Amino acid sequence: MENTDDKTKALVLIDVQRGFDDPSWGARDNPGAEANTARLLAAWTGPLVLVRHDSAEPGSPLRPGQDGNRFKPELDAARPDLVFAKRVNSAFHGEVDLDAWLRGRGITDLVLAGIQTNMCVETTARVGGNLGYRVSVVLDATFTFGLGGLTAEELSRATVANLSGGGFAEVVSTDDVIEDLARRR
Template sequence: MTTDTKALIVIDVQRGFDKPVWGPRNNPGAEANIKALVDAWQERGLPIVLVHHDSVKPGSSLRPGQEGNHFKAELDGVRADLVFGKKVNSAFHGDIDLDGWLKTRGITSFVLAGIQTNFCCETTARVGGNLGYDVTFALDATFTFDLAGPDGAVLTADELYRATATNLHGGGFATVTSTKEILGSL
């Protein structure tokens, strides 16, 4: 891993995801792993990007102006090089041209962490991979929630988590690994 060009992109680590409306989640250690990555990037002066979801849905706890739109405590005091919002799943389709921002700085690879594993994190990893970035997906620095399909069958958060790892790995979009492996390679 060449750390001089590897950014850390942290997706949607927002208080609104603590609301019970989301249902059962997995990976209770995700926030600690996110914090460990952020701390390591800050200690080394590496680029950090923080992205927040600005929901347009009425009543959403992730809407701008709502308490739930704010970052979680694990990101308090983070020295981010870029902070921006998005209204869709991919951070590459947000309020800022993330692709342009990364390319202008010569950044060709990034580590991805955040919420939700199978939505905004997976989508950002897929788009990043399609754009030619070397994407490292810190699976244990993400979490998600149980989700019902169109037939009413519910997939657990752990099943969705594993499906994302399989999709990203099998599709060649990202290297799926752990926080420990990433920190050990810095």
């Protein structure tokens, strides 16, 4: 991770919602994702953005008004600078113009974590990279589910290849982020 000022780097937590605990999603990878998200939050000192997926699907556990739409308990102590909802994969296409909000605060670097690795996290990383942000994806603070005959683990590996191989983002660990934060203190 490139060493930058705390105020120019934002932590963006994407769709860390209770609805992803619903068994209908199937088998997931990375059972330690929530614990790593809590570790990131405890160490984070810069701007914090929480993004929530408000599904329009009638049976979705992520629909507004459902308990599954709420953030997971690991975010209960979070003191975000911005909270907003989206209905699509990219956090850059939500109720708030995230790009304008970030640029207005001089933020140049994004640290992304959340759910699902190969969906909303990867899409946000790709768009962020295309917009010129230096993006880091904290892989061990994400998880996903099997899809289209591929396991969750295979999809996570594909995300790593897509993001790092495609030049969209650097893939890092929670320990990498925490060590970087400690070096700057």
